[in-house]
Amino acid sequence: xxxxxxxxxxxxxxxxxxxxxxxxxxxxxxxxxxxxxxxxxxxxxxxxxxxxxxxxxxxxxxxxxxxxxxxxxxxxxxxxxxxxxxxxxxxxxxxxxxxxxxxxxxxxxxxxxx
Amino acid sequence: xxxxxxxxxxxxxxxxxxxxxxxxxxxxxxxxxxxxxxxxxxxxxxxxxxxxxxxxxxxxxxxxxxxxxxxxxxxxxxxxxxxxxxxxxxxxxxxxxxxxxxxxxxxxxxxxxxx
Numbered sequence: 001x002x003x004x005x006x007x008x009x010x011x012x013x014x015x016x017x018x019x020x021x022x023x024x025x026x027x028x029x030x031x032x033x034x035x036x037x038x039x040x041x042x043x044x045x046x047x048x049x050x051x052x053x054x055x056x057x058x059x060x061x062x063x064x065x066x067x068x069x070x071x072x073x074x075x076x077x078x079x080x081x082x083x084x085x086x087x088x089x090x091x092x093x094x095x096x097x098x099x100x101x102x103x104x105x106x107x108x109x110x111x112x113x114x
Numbered sequence: 115x116x117x118x119x120x121x122x123x124x125x126x127x128x129x130x131x132x133x134x135x136x137x138x139x140x141x142x143x144x145x146x147x148x149x150x151x152x153x154x155x156x157x158x159x160x161x162x163x164x165x166x167x168x169x170x171x172x173x174x175x176x177x178x179x180x181x182x183x184x185x186x187x188x189x190x191x192x193x194x195x196x197x198x199x200x201x202x203x204x205x206x207x208x209x210x211x212x213x214x215x216x217x218x219x220x221x222x223x224x225x226x227x228x229x
Contacts, residue, residue, distance in 0.1 A: 034218070102218060
C-alpha cells in the first residue's frame with residue numbers, strides 16, 4: 001500500500017513569515033494529493049489539492065507543488081497569520097482499486113506566533 | 115451548502131458494549147469513507163462504500179462492520195468495545211461517478227469514549 005511521510009512534525013514561525021511542509025509518497029499510482037487543516041477536535045478541512053497532471057497550484061496565500069518524478073509534494077503558506085495555527089495533513093490517493101481512500105501523513109503542528 | 119452529517123457527536127460506552135455511528139453524506143455524493151483518528155494521530159482509513167457496495171477495506175477490526183443503505187446513509191457498527199477504540203470517527207463523502215473528482219468532505223466526527 002501507499003506510504004506517506006510528512007516533515008516536519010512541528011513548525012513554529014513568526015507572523016508574516018512563510019511556512020513550508022513537505023511530504024513524500026511511495027506509490028507511483030497515486031494521482032491526487034490533498035492538504036487538510038485540522039483544528040483541535042474539529043474535522044479535517046480541505047485547503048488545497050493537486051492532481052498528478054499539474055506541477056503547481058496556488059490559492060491566495062497557499063500554494064502546493066508536486067514533483068512526480070521524485071514523488072514529493074509540498075505546501076507553502078505565505079504571510080502566515082495566527083489563525084493559520086493548526087495541524088496540517090498531507091494525503092495521497094488514486095482512483096484505481098482503492099477508489100480514492102486517503103493515505104495521510106502524520107501531520108504537522110504549525111504554530112504562528114503574533 | 116449541505117455538509118456531511120454524523121450522529122451522535124459524542125458517545126460514551128463501557129467495555130464490551132456495542133455502538134452504532136451514523137453518517138449522512140452530502141446529497142448526490144455516491145461514496146462514503148470511514149476514518150478513525152486516535153489522539154495526536156492521523157486519520158486511518160477503515161472502510162468505504164461506492165453506490166451502496168463495499169468498495170475498499172482498510173484496518174477495520176473484525177468486531178466492526180458497516181453498511182450503506184438505499185438512501186446512501188451509512189452506519190458503522192462496533193461490538194465488544196475495547197478501551198483502544200476510543201477515538202474520533204469521521205465519515206467523509208465524495209462524488210466519484212464523474213470520473214475525476216476525489217475531493218472528500220469530512221463530517222464533524224463522532225467522539226467515542228470507551229470506559
